[in-house]
Amino acid sequence: MTDLHRPPSDSRSPSDSRSPSDSRSPSDSRPPSDSRPASDSRSPSDSRPAADSRPSADSRPAGNPPLPPSRHDGVPGESQQAVEREGRARQVGWAGLGLAAAAFGVGVSQVVAAPVGPQYAPLVAAGSAFVDRTPLWLKNLAVQLFGTHDKQALLIGAGLVLAAVSGLSGVLARTRLRPAQYLVLGLGLVAALAAVTRPQASVAAALPSVIGAVAGAGALTWLTRRLAHALPVEETASRPVAGKSLAGRRSLLLAAGGVTAAGMASWVAGWFGGRWLNAADVSRAGVRLPAPADPATLPSGVEVGVSGMTPFRVPNPDFYRIDTALVAPRLQAADWTLRVHGMVDHEVTLDFARLLASPLVERDVTLTCVSNEVGGDLIGNARWLGLPVGPLLRQAGPQPDADMVLSTSADGWTASTPLAVLLDGRDALLAVGMNGEPLPVEHGFPVRMVVPGLYGYVSATKWVVDLEVTRFDRKTAYWTPRGWSDHGPVKTESRIDVPHSGAQVPAGRVAVAGVAWAQHRGISKVEVRVDGGAWQPARIAAVPSADTWRQWVYTWDATPGKHRLQVRAVDGAGSVQTGEETDVAPNGATGWHTIEVAVA
Helix, strand or coil: CCCCCCCCCCCCCHHHCCCCCCCCCCCCCCCCCCCCCHHHCCCCCCCCCCCCCCCCHHHCCCCCCCCCCCCCCCCHHHHHHHHHHHHHHHHHHHHHHHHHHHHHHHHHHHHHHHHHCHHHCHHHHHHHHHHHCCCHHHHHHHHHHHHHHHHHHHHHHHHHHHHHHHHHHHHHHCCCHHHHHHHHHHHHHHHHHHHHCCCCCCHHHHHHHHHHHHHHHHHHHHHHHHHHHHCCHHHHCCCCCCCCCHHHHHHHHHHHHHHHHHHHHHHHHHHHHHHHHHCHHHHHHCCCCCCCCECCCCCCCCCCCCCCCCCCCCCHHHCCCCCCCCCCCCCCHHHCEEEEEECECCCEEEEHHHHHHCCCEEEEEEEECCCCCCCCCCEEEEEEEEEEHHHHHHHHCECCCCCEEEEEECCCCEEEEEHHHHHCCCCCEEEEEECCEECCHHHCCCCEEECCCECHHHCCCCCEEEEEEECCCCCCCCCHHHCCCCCCECCCEEEEEECCCCCEECCEEEEEEEEEECCCCCEEEEEEEECCCCCEECEECCCCCCCCCEEEEEEEEECCEEEEEEEEEEECCCCECCCCCECCCCCCCECCEEEEEEEC
């Protein structure tokens, strides 16, 4: 194979070097070893340069082909620019080899992750570890910038970091292949450590990252050596030259493209294979929800009938999703069990078949994320079918000094819910249905928690598999050490949906409408004011219970000009929504939603 690291072609090997004193007498009839004519000999004192300053053929190491003539001989400035351009192009090409090798390694890792678990694929495992260590300010910033697309943004960011490091490994392989291999293997080691430290992970969780890294390093080595064979030595030497080998480069591009295509095909196969092997979708499709023993009823007039309003019941595909799972756990209903233990008299275990056979209730309940800013959309109302949690906890028999239930997800996430809330008679559920169908995988299939009146971070555990009765001074939930309160009652809030901020509306009667919420306390009044004037009552729609949001509408006699509209609500206990503006951390934002509109 061609040696990438041989000396430049203008460097004389040690055996070919001669000092000026190495002269032969005229009586020595042996020809000189370099067979140079006598007329070409110069004394050491002759400082005149030869007419052709390029090294002669015998000054190159044996076996190297002759240097091609430069297109820019005699034009030093243009020649230097050409060399610089080709140098930059060569760097890009080597970076491309690194990216091709990374694509192959990632594809192989996805195939390995199919039977092990998609959550252990390198990018997902590393991204999940990053999420667990994300500081509060960065988490809030991500939600503000990307909303429910924060996970996609994180995965894209992780992919860009991988691409940058992979490109660097390709550039490094040009002159130092071994360190480049170590860099690729190091990336795999980091991802493997992230995978094995995930909750409920085994040693097998490291396999996708380890095997993928070995495959990536092998692909980089193969491509590097292929480059050495495909191009003349001056193309791969450390000194850029203007000469090109189109056939060699074409061959190399085909090789890199083939490696990349193989990696992409492997990734697709691994992704679909993982879904098929985990079979959560198949399991969900086979679930037949029973009729509720206690069905929900919906009064007439729950919507105010204004175009552009959020519907009273949000469809499943539009329901907000905020959680820490970059890949939703894909559980099968037949394998699901719930353990109730801790400070109880009797440990209780519940499987999915027994849960469905129990008397289930159906309720409309609004869920809210604590990261929802004033006027935000991280809130939604749905009809849930599930088993009341209170009777199940009473069956276990909580001990008198217990005050918290730590619920745990299949991916290890935890929430701290006050025990008293789960036992006070509200419709806290182990939900199996959402808007008339089994829970979507992304929303917790097969079973999740739904607790009216609490923000989701202390109650709405998806993919729930464990309930531990304990105390707040003994156990800590996921978000508590990250700067959030261990208790999270929903605050009274309201929002203007129509018109949107910055809209232009015609003068005359304009419908200003939106929603208000204070789950488990209910909304008794909504008021609107224009340009800081007096608060005016809005008409509020009907609701099935105090556990849902409430639509409202105010008819405004709009006059030409720019105007500022604000809304506030009063809860069922008579407490008026505060206008003091606070951040979402540590337990929910406050303030009046304010918009500006132009009236023509």
